[in-house]
Amino acid sequence: MPEVEATVVLGIRITDWPALRAAARAVVEDLDFDGVDPEGQRAALLREVSEDANAALGALLHPDRLVSTIPGVEALGGTLEISVTEDFAPDFAELFPLEAEESGGAVGDWTLTPRTACLLHTQLITLADAAYDDLDEHEDEPVIEEEEHDWAVLARLPRRTWGMHRSWRRALARTFDDLAEDLALGEWPLPRCLAEELALRLALVDARELLGAQPQAVADMMGDLPVDLYDYDWDGCVDELFGVYGPDDGDPDLDTTDRTDQLLAATHPEGWFLPYEDAEERDPARGYRR
Structure with missing residues (x-):
């Protein structure tokens, strides 16, 4: 034979x-x-x-x-x-169709548009890569104020996290991937715990800054994705994506951002990954990218 x-x-x-x-x-x-x-x-x-x-x-x-x-x-x-x-890259035009009356639980006329989803997904993946790079380079080393420039992401977190151990940092890196995966599945990236609130906040900041500093690069990134009135509506993202899950008690005069800041300050970082009671828990065996 x-x-x-x-x-x-x-x-x-x-x-x-x-x-x-x-x-x-x-x-x-x-x-x-x-x-x-x-x-x-x-x-x-x-x-x-x-x-x-x-x-x-x-x-x-x-x-x-x-x-x-x-x-x-x-x-x-x-x-x-x-x-x-x-x-x-996911097909954001298909995942977040503009013709739909509602997308992922939209309230009123606001919707998460394909271009907003694409840019936010890109920033989440970029932050995840950078967080894992920090982990690979520094392991358990604490962040030192004079050496903040040596860190890509972890030095941007609240100072009380600067001495956290490797496992905590790895879990934090995964929160960016978890939210990016939501978008890749056509779902709104609704934070399900305090750590995800912080991760999404960083991604929105970076998306806004990239759009302001390199508008042509962002335009090239979008390709032929459809244009919409609500493209890059970061204030709308804050209003619609935050506060869907999580405790609704506390000072009613505080907005979602201030309420989250209070919870971050009152909760030990180890507890930032505990899922909100009204949010579906992510698969605990989902593993890590690195």
């Missing part, structure tokens, strides 16, 4: 990370590990596929596993290479 070398190129979009993670973990549980500490190897790989989508895909798309499903064929070896398409 002849030996055949086959090259397969697949374009894949991850649409359900929890389902992908569960499938990858099931595969790893069934693998046989040889050598020193096989159970330690299994635990390490389980941890990797639980936190990294590329690792999860690698477990599921391994050549030996793929070939084993084809009758009459024996795997002679092979390699797997996975690369991320850098220019992928």
